[in-house]
Amino acid sequence: MSLGLPVAALLLAAMVVADFFVPVLPSATLIAALAGFLAGDAVLIAALIAWAALASWLGDLLGYRVLRRTRARMRRPIGPGEAVRLELKLRAALRRRPLGTTVAARFLPAGRTALAWTAVVTPDYPHARMSAVAAVAWACGMVGAGLLVGGVLGSGLVSAAVTACAVAAAGAVLGRRYKGAWPGARGRA
Numbered sequence: 001m002s003l004g005l006p007v008a009a010l011l012l013a014a015m016v017v018a019d020f021f022v023p024v025l026p027s028a029t030l031i032a033a034l035a036g037f038l039a040g041d042a043v044l045i046a047a048l049i050a051w052a053a054l055a056s057w058l059g060d061l062l063g064y065r066v067l068r069r070t071r072a073r074m075r076r077p078i079g080p081g082e083a084v085r086l087e088l089k090l091r092a093a094l095r096r097r098p099l100g101t102t103v104a105a106r107f108l109p110a111g112r113t114a115l116a117w118t119a120v121v122t123p124d125y126p127h128a129r130m131s132a133v134a135a136v137a138w139a140c141g142m143v144g145a146g147l148l149v150g151g152v153l154g155s156g157l158v159s160a161a162v163t164a165c166a167v168a169a170a171g172a173v174l175g176r177r178y179k180g181a182w183p184g185a186r187g188r189a
Helices: 004-021 027-038 042-073 081-096 098-107 111-119 127-153 157-179
Strands: none
Touching: 004 027, 004 042, 004 111, 027 042, 027 127, 027 157, 042 111, 042 127, 081 098, 081 111, 098 111, 098 127, 111 127, 127 157
């Protein structure tokens, strides 16, 4: 038996977990591009969704624990007033619409990290449960994007490249869209 698939699965999981701490890692584009290559194999597609969701959820839980310890050691509140206002706005959104806010944050660049940072000081927010749902939604969305492009262009490197570019562009557009929604962020790109 070849070690190729288990090693690839572990590397994929490591990339998705690490994406919590280093949001510039292309875990979303990787998942979507892989889905395009796996088009037509329902078992592998289901395994990819489950594995990506599990890795995303584990990354969120690990990151939450690290941020909880980090915040406990802080002697002063975080930086400029704009960052504090953003955190207060996010905390209010977590209380009003915990599931919608969590799922939306999962699709934003660095959204899951910002959400966990705020969740640490929002004791009534069920982070583990909400993060699990968001992880499944994210995994399904990324695999769906890969399958869509793979269905149109066929499986191959061109499809993977188009998928990666489309997912990266969608993340950038969403990031700019939500950046403009925060107080004081208008007029800056």
